[in-house]
Amino acid sequence: MISADVELGANVSIPQPALVNLYGCRIGDHTRIGAFVEVQRGAVIGGHCKISSHSFVCGGVTIEDGVFIGHGVMFINDRYPRAVNEDGSLQTDADWELIETRIGKRASIGSNATILAGVTVGEGALVGAGAVVTKNVPPGAIVAGVPAAVIGMVANNEKRAVVAPR
Secondary structure, X not given: OEOOOOEEXXXXXXXXXXXXXXXXXXXXXXXXXXXXXXXXXXXXXXXXXXXOOXXXXXXXXXXXXXXXXXXXXXXXXXXXXXOEOOOOOXXXXXXXXXXXEEEOOOOEEOXXXXXXXXXXXXXXXXXXXXXXXXXXXXXXXXXXXOOOEEEEEEHHHOOOEEXXXX
């Protein structure tokens, strides 16, 4: 489902529109959205991005231009998630604080990575598959693991990487 309140840029590609859930978000020019992706209200995705299947982009997440999001990537926007208040009533938007997250230009997030609330992934950084990013990632850094740690740097922001020996 693509809600009427979604702002789609020019030439956005959504090959299977019946298999996505987009509402209240903004998606930039020439971005591609895969199947089974949810992008929530208040999320912003830049131009020339690729959001692979089964990914979840929650409100408060800003993905800058030229970013690759692998399959099954999850973003989190709440540091202390709860379903109910102390009195047992269901929480509403007024009962929690949305924490913003930013993914810098040309960064790449590997499949099944989880990006916690409040994190900034720097420009050109590379997050390894399955990583759990709990703190900011410097521009051009390569991070992997749980929790994610710097293991190298992308060489001159090119496709090749320099990885520290383990």
